[in-house]
Amino acid sequence: MKKYVLPVLMLTVFETVAVVLWLTKDNLFYLFNFSYIGIAVSLGIFLYIRKNRYARRVVQLLVGLYMLVYLGLICNENMQIEGFWYYLFTGVFEAATIHYAVAKIFGPLLFGRGWCGYACWTAMVLDFLPYKVPAGPRKKIGWIRYITFAASLAFVGALFLTHTGNLERIMFWAFIIGNVLYYAAGIILAVLLKDNRAFCKYLCPITVFLKPMSYFALMRVKCDREKCVSCGKCKRVCPMDVDVTDNSRNRKNGTECILCMECVKNCPKNAL
Numbered sequence: 001m002k003k004y005v006l007p008v009l010m011l012t013v014f015e016t017v018a019v020v021l022w023l024t025k026d027n028l029f030y031l032f033n034f035s036y037i038g039i040a041v042s043l044g045i046f047l048y049i050r051k052n053r054y055a056r057r058v059v060q061l062l063v064g065l066y067m068l069v070y071l072g073l074i075c076n077e078n079m080q081i082e083g084f085w086y087y088l089f090t091g092v093f094e095a096a097t098i099h100y101a102v103a104k105i106f107g108p109l110l111f112g113r114g115w116c117g118y119a120c121w122t123a124m125v126l127d128f129l130p131y132k133v134p135a136g137p138r139k140k141i142g143w144i145r146y147i148t149f150a151a152s153l154a155f156v157g158a159l160f161l162t163h164t165g166n167l168e169r170i171m172f173w174a175f176i177i178g179n180v181l182y183y184a185a186g187i188i189l190a191v192l193l194k195d196n197r198a199f200c201k202y203l204c205p206i207t208v209f210l211k212p213m214s215y216f217a218l219m220r221v222k223c224d225r226e227k228c229v230s231c232g233k234c235k236r237v238c239p240m241d242v243d244v245t246d247n248s249r250n251r252k253n254g255t256e257c258i259l260c261m262e263c264v265k266n267c268p269k270n271a272l
């Protein structure tokens, strides 16, 4: 039973957040929302422990589709970074701001970039592409993420500064158009660079939050140097080019790890 401690712990963390937000905000939605995500994540970890090869994809689809279709399209909640700026500027601490606080700003201190491996609806689609392992070395164009980050902030800032009306409607359409653009850019980049995760590495504005916070992550893949035979398999299968054999926080591309566990599954010596 000891091996099932992690899914139970994860469910407990999410349920605690669900109940605290439900009671403090007096809104039943939070109980439903975080319970659903907690159950999906715990189910994924449970399936992973049971060695189910689709464990990560199950969580990714359960959470990603829920956020994209239910929260985004049905509830009209812009969960993209523009939505975060929008609710932040209006001073409303609602779903999008809470989502960013939990999944992308403070959550990574605990579970690193688990969001990117298990929940993001952009990567949910990109991971269907065939380039699971990057064909070439990483390009030095990660600075583009700061441009997309600044552009998202400038877009929402301009709406407020010009006192544009009907902002709720604009944000809904920004969500639709933003997602279409993200998917198009992600697919084109993936095909050009033969790398499913090229969008995550070079363009995604959310990594401006995710990378520094995940540097301090509690949950990390670590290498048992006693068992490791330096075969290099872990680095060859890593979609994010992480040097996982180095246990230091400064390891190469350390803040890129999405906890996908491909390295762990492929290590012939169970060193990870």
Ligand code: SF4
Residues within 6 Å of the ligand: 115, 116, 117, 120, 121, 122, 123, 199, 200, 201, 204, 205, 206, 207
């Ligand atoms: S880097 Fe961005 S697009 Fe990629 S999985 Fe993370 S949040 Fe999603």
Ligand code: SF4
Residues within 6 Å of the ligand: 223, 227, 228, 229, 230, 231, 232, 233, 234, 235, 245, 266, 267, 268, 269, 270, 271, 272
């Ligand atoms: S796959 Fe395992 S044994 Fe090989 S280098 Fe990586 S950690 Fe070491």
Ligand code: SF4
Residues within 6 Å of the ligand: 221, 237, 238, 239, 240, 241, 242, 244, 256, 257, 258, 259, 260, 261, 262, 263, 264
């Ligand atoms: S393969 Fe390992 S090091 Fe690379 S992203 Fe996945 S979990 Fe992280």
